[in-house]
Amino acid sequence: MSLNELWFVLVAVLFIGFFFLEGFDFGVGMSTRFLAKNDMERRVLINSIGPFWDANEVWLLTAGGAMFAAFPNWYATMFSGYYTPFVVLLLALIARGVAFEFRGKVENGKWKGTWDVAIFLGSLLPPFLLGVVFSGLLKGLPIDGDMEMKAGLFDMVNIYTVVGGITVVVLCLVHGLMFTSLRTTGALRDRARKLAHKLLIPLAALFVIFAVMTYFQTDVFEVRGLPLGLMAVVGLVCFLLAGMFMSKQKDGWAFGMTGALIVLSISGVFVGLFPRVMVSSISDAFSLTIHNAASGHYSLKVMTIVALTLLPFVLGYQIWSYFVFHKRVHEKEHLEY
Amino acid sequence: MDPLVLARLQFAATTIFHFFFVPLSIGLVLLIAIMETMYVVKGKEEYKKMAKFWGKLFLINFAVGVVTGIIQEFQFGMNWSDYSRFVGDVFGAPLAVEALFAFFMESTFIGLWIFGWDRLSKKVHMICIWLVALGTTMSAFWILAANSFMQRPVGFEINNGRAEMNDFFALIGNGQLWVEFPHTVLGAFATGAFMITGISAYKMLRKQDVQFFKKSFTIAVIVGLIASFSTALFGHQQAQYLVETQPMKMAASEGLWGESGDPAPWTVYAHIDSENEKNNFEIKIPYLLSFLSYSSFSGEVKGMHQLQTEYEEAYGPGDYIPPVRTTFWSFRIMIVAGCLMIAFGLYGAYLAWRKKLEQPNKFFYRCMLWGISLPFIANTAGWVMTEFGRQPWTVFGLMQTKDSISPSVTSGQLLFSLIAYCLIYTALAIVMVYLFVKTIKKGPNAVADSDDHSSDPFSKEGYHHVS
Helix, strand or coil: CCHHHHHHHHHHHHHHHHHHHHHHHHHHHHHCCCCCCCHHHHHHHHHHHCCCHHHHHHHHHHHHHHHHHHCHHHHHHHHHHCHHHHHHHHHHHHHHHHHHHHHCCCCCHHHHHHHHHHHHHHHHHHHHHHHHHHHHHHHCECECCCCCECCCHHHHCCHHHHHHHHHHHHHHHHHHHHHHHHHCCHHHHHHHHHHHHHHHHHHHHHHHHHHHHHHHHCCHHHHHHHHHHHHHHHHHHHHHHHHHHHHCCCHHHHHHHHHHHHHHHHHHHHHHHCCEEECECCCHHHCEECCCCCCCHHHHHHHHHHHHHHHHHHHHHHHHHHHHCCCCCCCCCCCCC | CCHHHHHHHHHHHHHHHHHHHHHHHHHHHHHHHHHHHHHHHHCCHHHHHHHHHHHHHHHHHHHHHHHHHHHHHHHHHHHCHHHHHHHHHHHHHHHHHHHHHHHHHHHHHHHHHHHCCCCCCHHHHHHHHHHHHHHHHHHHHHHHHHHHHHHCCCCEEEECCEEEECCHHHHHCCHHHHHHHHHHHHHHHHHHHHHHHHHHHHHHHCCCCHHHHHHHHHHHHHHHHHHHHHHHHHHHHHHHHHHHHCHHHHHHHHCCCCCCCCCCCEEEEEEEECCCCEEEEEEEECCHHHHHHHCCCCCCCCCHHHHHHHHHHHHCCCCCCCCHHHHHHHHHHHHHHHHHHHHHHHHHHHHHHCCCCCCCCHHHHHHHHHHCHHHHHHHHHHHHHHHHHHCCEEECCCEEHHHCCCCCCCHHHHHHHHHHHHHHHHHHHHHHHHHHHHHHHHHHHHHHHHHHHHCCCCCHHHHHHHC
């Protein structure tokens, strides 16, 4: 495997890690709006992701940093091309991050209500926008010979990308609901699992619609038909198993299945893209690839050594932090947020 | 409006705002780590209370620092895509390492620290806060490694029309980094320390929890004094380094148009006329600029006119003189603020040492309260000087600011983001100050009280508070 390929995989892994981890944060954040019946339940929900959400969000920052270091042209084209969606994404992430910290600081209904809106929108908009962005990468964007992406609103936001965005939102929501049923007790836990179960069919429908549209709107099935077909079969099995585990109340296993669906979906995007990183709708020759978008060999080599040295530690202490907080969050214990 | 102006305005606004919170986080977490270590070593509950109380303020601040940092990571690509393409090969690496090494560390261990009081042993909990402190400091190191490359590009070669890294160790061994990093980080330690001394002084003035705040003041004033004094020392080093590597910035920060003469005097005040490229009125201290530049009482410093000629020969025709008035005054504002910090620190440490903190000393306590602002002023002014003084370059000698922006981003988009960021940042600032004041007014005991309400009275922690 060349270093360019390795870094493509590493960036993919960082995004997969991000969607797997922050995915359930987003889901929990969204569900505070309709799953929690009162302030205490809302607090339990927020506290269930309390120790984790910040570190989970770092996966996105690291993915961005890795793109910058390994594929500067990809970073430059995508971030400047998707300027306005990224501004909204940043505003949402900002509001959400401080909301967790600020919400519980004042005992006042209006105060909490304001931050609840921030948590909801801050958890809903990022997966939607990132879904729109990633489906856009597959569909193709007006990227010219200078690698400049000059996209109008409808190049970025169209039926295909919106379906992609909604799919990611629902996927994160189901994943977050399963996380909730894994981390809470009693009625909240049961409600979360039941809602997740109900949402499985709509989620499957969204996946099918998105796959059909992908078949007609992109070239990824022509290029990578076999691996994507296999992944779809595995995805189907995960769906069935998820439904089964949910009805048997095996929350851990069901959470594993929703996580597997996230891993499959995001890797599907990267498999479809490879060896491109952004598809140009103007000309195939203008597409950004792991070669024309990449840093030089020396830089990639240095970054490889650094990343492969640090990643085991990062994974180690992050897993340890989940182990430390493996107990379910309970209304009667001390709630930090 | 000109996209370049808007992009620069946005970078300045978001970065300055972000850098109110970052140094405060770096400084506060160090002091909290010290306090918690004293708790673990001495076993006295009051140190735990201290770590918890200052921890509340730290967490409010940390949250804002983290979220405003996300913009920083993204805005190179969003607003400065040509810059990102040109230097990404070199500049991207420290940013990626920062995320991988520092961001993961601080975010994971802060979660463990906040939620782990009852779940981790005392020692492990203490190690967590030290790892957060290490993470924040390492974050500063890597981002400053990237900034140092902009000030003094090293470890690269021009290939395929862009800068490509060819020596990673040159990048982290950059002389600029090793004067800039200690100067910045020590300034950050001082920022945290002066926040604690200022708030403690206010509380002592109001005669609330005097013992608690006296102890906090004593710990913080020692850190604050050492940190601000060392910041000045490294600042001196940095000035000398500047004369060698970016003489134009030095000349501009001195308002020095012609030759300085030997020995060179230091200009305290100048009425700068940038249009006619001269100063109308100056107050000078003899020998001092020679001392600042070379640590000796002789030596000439080059002026802007001569440097302009030299730069034209080296880089082609163009205007290489940065905004002189901004550079000149920001430098002086930083120095005055820094000197006041050292003076306040000295007197505060003297009072603590002679055990005179409890005697009514209203004037000094008020000074310390207002002194909270000094490191913020110094940090901001220092960065304004550093970044304005480098103009017209983004990467000195390699790439100019006007060539760095994103060609595909329109002024409309930039205006939208600028307004949106400014609005949300203003809201954040208001909320943050409100929460700071609220937390401070409640004091350290209220923090423990509010814990009681939500904690289980039968748990160890709850039992302890009740008893």
